[in-house]
Amino acid sequence: xxTARAQESRPPARLTWRIRLRRDRTLLVMTVPAVVLLLVFNxxxxxxxxxxxxxxxxxxxVWHSExxxxxxxxxxxxxxxxxxxxxxxxxxxxxQLILFxxxxxxxxxxxxxxxxxxxxxxxxxxVYLPHFFSxxxxxxxxxxxxxxxxxxxxxxxxxxxxxWDIMSNPHTFALLxxxxxxxxxxxxxxxxxxxxxxxxxxxLYEAAAADxxxxxxxxxxxxxxxxxxxxxxxxxLRLGNALSVGFEQFLIQRDAVGHETADVLDTFSFYYGIAxxxxxxxxxxxxxxxxxxxxxxxxxxxxxxxxxEDGLYRK
Numbered sequence: 001x002x003t004a005r006a007q008e009s010r011p012p013a014r015l016t017w018r019i020r021l022r023r024d025r026t027l028l029v030m031t032v033p034a035v036v037l038l039l040v041f042n043x044x045x046x047x048x049x050x051x052x053x054x055x056x057x058x059x060x061x062v063w064h065s066e067x068x069x070x071x072x073x074x075x076x077x078x079x080x081x082x083x084x085x086x087x088x089x090x091x092x093x094x095x096q097l098i099l100f101x102x103x104x105x106x107x108x109x110x111x112x113x114x115x116x117x118x119x120x121x122x123x124x125x126x127v128y129l130p131h132f133f134s135x136x137x138x139x140x141x142x143x144x145x146x147x148x149x150x151x152x153x154x155x156x157x158x159x160x161x162x163x164w165d166i167m168s169n170p171h172t173f174a175l176l177x178x179x180x181x182x183x184x185x186x187x188x189x190x191x192x193x194x195x196x197x198x199x200x201x202x203x204l205y206e207a208a209a210a211d212x213x214x215x216x217x218x219x220x221x222x223x224x225x226x227x228x229x230x231x232x233x234x235x236x237l238r239l240g241n242a243l244s245v246g247f248e249q250f251l252i253q254r255d256a257v258g259h260e261t262a263d264v265l266d267t268f269s270f271y272y273g274i275a276x277x278x279x280x281x282x283x284x285x286x287x288x289x290x291x292x293x294x295x296x297x298x299x300x301x302x303x304x305x306x307x308x309e310d311g312l313y314r315k
Contacts, residue, residue: 052283065280072284082285084260085268092264093242095174096181101238103182104189105231109219111190112197127187135248138184142176143167167253170261177249192230200226232309240297243289265289 021028047062052072054065076082107127114120130138145151146166153163166176200223208218247266254262263271265285273282304310 049283049287051280052287054280056280056283058279068280072280073288075281076284076288079272081263081272082268085263085265088261089243089245089264092174092177092245096178096245097238097242099175099178100182100186101235103186105193105227107186108190108193108197109223111194112223113215124187124190127190129187130184131188133184135184135246135252138180139249139252142180142183146176168256170257173253173257173261177246177253180249181246189234192234193227196227196230197223229309232304232307236297236300236304239300240293242296243293 015023050062051065053068053070054062055068056062056065111120111123114123133141143150146164147153148163148165148167150167152166156163166172169176204222204226205218208222213221243265245264245266247264247270250262250264250267251270254267259267259271266289269282269285269289273279273285
């Protein structure tokens with residue numbers, strides 16, 4: 001009897017890597033295409049970061065371009081246009097974080113309350129659709145609605161009301177850019193939150209209802225705590241991408257509102273790097289953005305750990 005009890009309490013033997021490899025070989029083969037794409041499009045281009053330390057000339061190539069050391073970064077940090085682009089980037093990121101980030105959560109909560117599956121699927125399909133539009137098409141839709149000859153201004157003219165300049169007004173550009181991002185991406189962003197909502201134990205709602213909790217209290221004490229981990233994770237990822245507020249969106253609208261308003265770090269790298277054949281300077285700006293983004297995501301992850309959440313990984 002004691003021998004059998006000892007065998008039951010003994011921890012299971014660890015599988016060797018050969019056994020695990022043989023067991024999971026089908027799953028490993030399925031991941032090969034994704035790993036190859038990741039290596040080709042995400043890791044292989046990292047070799048190009050060396051151009052940030054060169055006076056890169058595409059005719060001579062990386063191996064024969066003149067070495068610049070940190071001269072590009074010294075020039076970058078002394079460039080007023082760079083600091084202005086960084087200021088615009090941080091401001092637009094802050095506005096989008098405050099106004100855009102809560103929208104997918106709110107949409108997911110609203111869709112979760114819809115009882116009819118047909119209605120819910122129809123609404124999901126409608127709000128998902130703009131994600132598949134290009135930024136050119138998205139901005140065309142906004143131009144047709146809010147531009148100088150758009151539907152809104154035509155309505156205002158027909159009723160002898162002064163027109164409203166929205167698409168080319170630099171003072172409201174941050175709100176305009178955020179509304180464009182909400183219309184295009186908020187529907188797609190609710191996928192993660194809907195998946196998290198489906199994982200919440202329904203018995204918790206039943207127990208709360210039995211205790212007399214109404215719909216709002218069930219949402220506050222059951223739904224939101226169930227979403228907290230996912231919300232923190234998405235917030236960490238959002239902060240990590242805070243300096244990547246968008247390239248096409250601002251590149252297309254730059255002439256309409258002026259470069260003082262629409263220049264962000266990505267457009268700065270393009271206009272003052274690639275467009276002027278100063279590739280090393282543009283690469284230096286891109287490397288600076290990547291390093292700051294890495295520090296932001298590291299700091300946000302540490303903050304998530306401080307609040308008891310996993311963040312991107314467990315402590």
